[in-house]
Amino acid sequence: MSEVAVVGVGQTAFTRSCGVTIKELCFEAFKEALEDCNLYPKEIEASLICSAPEYDKQRSPAGAIVEYLGLNPQPTTYVENICASGTTGVRLAYSLIKSGLHDIVAVIGFQKMSELTSREAQERMGRGADIMWDSPFGLTMPAGYALYARMHMKTYGTTEEQMAEVKVKSSKYAVLNPKAMFQREVSLEEVLTSRVISSPLKFYDCSANADGASCVILASAEKARKITDTPVWIVGIGSASEPLSMANRTSFVGLNCAVEAARQAYKMAGIEPKDVDVAEVHDCFTIAEIMAYENLGFCNPGEGGKLVQEGQTYIDGDFPVNIDGGLLGKGHPIGATGGSQVRTIVMQLRGDAGRLQVKRAEIGLVHNIGGIGLYGNVLIFRR
């Protein structure tokens, strides 16, 4: 059966407010991905449009977007897994190609979070929890991750300084990524003294809402070899879910869905965590990156804080992670995030990452989480 490769990637800059429509936003990312692999819209056999719909005014955005991108009459489907929508789109595109239904599929992720007022956005955030038993108490995304952070601190002795180190690292690489929203390095002191959002998480422990779009074009092996000299192969895919309601979670020191997705992906790829040369993890909050190190097996449970503090996840460390600024540095336009992570890994494996290039990057990993550890996707790539 044919293997599947990423042949083209594209991304808009992530910004506070893009000033254009979702159709125009997607056009920019799609155009960049097409130019990356010299394809025309008519050569794309199907598309998957990924976002979190509650931020959109447009009902069924896939229809509006594919019309604007010149992708009629090809089939399109809307994909939603909140913040993990983009990698779920890649997983489904992989399946469409593996099944033989299509040879070339585009995955387009987007979010225009500035479409809503902050009051409207906060109303929707409140409903992101279980609306029956969690939302009536005022649960937010930061509060959910803060419950994990406190438990991690209590169980393993992880410190607020160690969490702050994640943001310091992110900001260092974001300033070298022209598509990142935050273009300023922040110090440990600044992170630690920023205002509390939901203790122990402070302002700089949290990623920010953003507008943006990303595009990943996948192709069957036969087509991929004709399209490009530098295909990046998808060799492992894992995916899992966790109970939405907080009371039914069995762990607050890690994300079960990430552990399970990683197990599946490593098994399919036939590799071990130590074989990963460069990784993109879902650092929606600083504690999320520390848990990701542990859940992906880069270190033992409880050692994640030490891993970043010792510099092991910097560009020249044993496990370079988020060497593009991550969500903390780039901004987090929900539906666009997974595709942006894939783009970074593809550029790393091609050797096209410029000043952010990790040396001898042959195997790359993407860890993309939806909600408060609700959906987990892990993808493994090889050049």
Next chain:
Amino acid sequence: MGFEKFGKISYIRETKVAPFVDYLEQGKVMATRCRSCGKMYFPPRMDCEQCMTSDNMEWKEIVNEWKILTYTVSEFAPTGFEDDVPYILAIAESAEGLRVFTRLSKDVKEEQLQSDMKFKLAPVRLPDGKITYELQPLEEG
């Protein structure tokens, strides 16, 4: 109907477990237990995921003694909860192994929280006639 009385902001009106609110009005916090397989559910539900039987649950009063597993002081709230900040959200575990996600009473200050402190889940009447529950310190003896 009936469940819209639960919580400061309720998003649910109709559910098989609406009697939970009536019990709460009587001062009781109830779980459900499957008559077929014995599994306990809190928060309560009427459909058993373990043996896939429906509507064969009995209401059962919980052992009301809880310890906090983890908490956060929220300084930032969703729309409709802005007046409440700061508030403490917590996950607690009961003496019989049930778990709850809820708020701590406003009377509890973060500095007072010790890991061995015991709490009870108590109904709280809200100003507009609605009802919710929160964790309050359990007085010994």
